[in-house]
Amino acid sequence: MEKNRAKASNGLAEEASSNKRMLYLIAIMVIGFNLRPAITSVGPLLGTIRDQIGLENWSAGTITSLPLIAFAIVSPLAPKLGRKLGNEGAVLLGLILLFAGIGTRSIPYTPTLFIGTAIIGVGIAVMNVLLPAVIKEKFPHKVGQMTSVYSTSMAIFAATASGLSVPLAKGAGLGWELALLSWAVLALVGIIVWIFVIRQNPAPKEEQVELSNKPFNDSNLWKSPLAWQVTLFMGLQSFIFYVMVSWLPEIMQSFGFSVSAAGWLLAYVQFVGLPSTFLAPVLAEKFSNQQGIVLGISGGAAVGFIGLLIGGPLPLIFVWVTLIGVTFGGAISLSLAMLGMRARNGRQAGALSGMAQSVGYIFAAIGPLFIGLLFDITQAWSAPIIAIIVVCLLMMIAGLGAGRNKFV
Helix, strand or coil, X not given: CHHHHHHHHHHHHXXXXXXXXXXXXXXXXXXXXXXXXXXXXXXXXXXXXHHHHCCCHHHHHHHHHHHHHHHHHHCCCHHHHHHHHCHHHHHHHHHHHHHHHHHHXXXXXXXXXXXXXXXXXXXXXXXHHXXXXXXXXXXXXXXXXXXXXXXXHHHHHHHHHHHHHHHHHHHCCCHHHXXXXXCHHHHHXXXXXXXXXXXXXXXXXXXXXXXXXXXXXXXXXXXXXXXXXXHHHHHHHHHHHHHHHHHHHHHHHHCCCCHHHHHHHHHXXXXXXXXXXXXXXXXXXXXXXXXXXXXXXXXXXXXXXXXXHHCCCHHHHHHHHHHHHHHHHHHHHHHHHHHHHCCCCHHHHHHHHHHHHHHHHHHHHHHHHHHHHHHHHHCCCHHHHHHHXXXXXXXXXXXXXXXXCCCC
């Protein structure tokens, strides 16, 4: 009788634990859905917004750079917010800010456009930084798998939002305001899900951390060579990714692709990278270190850009672009997975994420400007592509250090 009761009790406990894991899986996926659409939906409508509100070109360009600036500024502060509110509570706050920012941005006046965009950047920055910490806390032995889930969700919705913006605004007759406002629905769903998560799983505000009998100090990370290697790997892949988003269509046009074909190639680069976005963290978790994966990703990317430097017939150029898309799909998700893999616990993961993403988005903001300046100086794409190849090699060096089986 007692054995039967014990079995029943164990069964209920396992069922409750399974339900809890499923709830967090859904909640993490919903965050992935929300991390990019509010940003990537703007680009295709930027000209329309500029013309209707009466902005200068430089001012309109600020709309796309403001979130990156917010990411760089807010990322180091997000772990402190996580310790005050609990990581789940801070993620919920990030969703609320995202929802409020999308609503504010959709009001067709210059001040609300920029204020709303800045609020969106702050909300996403908080979620960007703290989601790896939540994964490390709740799925300590499945960091790679869970990173695959949310990074793939993020990539799919980022590309989808870019594709749907113009059809929603013009095809469906919503105008740019309602087309951008429509993505608030995802944020609202996220708010509802995370309120439920917090009510079902109340957590203490301050995480207990034990590390060699010494309290963990976030500032120590900035003195850690391993933390800097993770940070540089994140930053250098961000540099190249945002350079691709900004300049790949122009590079493709220099090879003879039409404006329309060059635009579709940019979308293709993002979609072709989805399988590697999912697979890279899963594979990373199966090895004691990730140096081999780093070599494959960084080396493949370098080969792709060397191919663009050499040139050739259009079908061969398409092959090089495909290789770049596949490798950088993996680079993005691997850099996110390392934030958890190189940390012992959720607090460390949050602090490392704050450091890496702060520096990373500074690189992201600098990259397109630097490559554009090189092109202006040389009036050719050879020097910019050589610079990108050098960055690929630097990314490889940083990644080989970051891929070691060690903790910060």
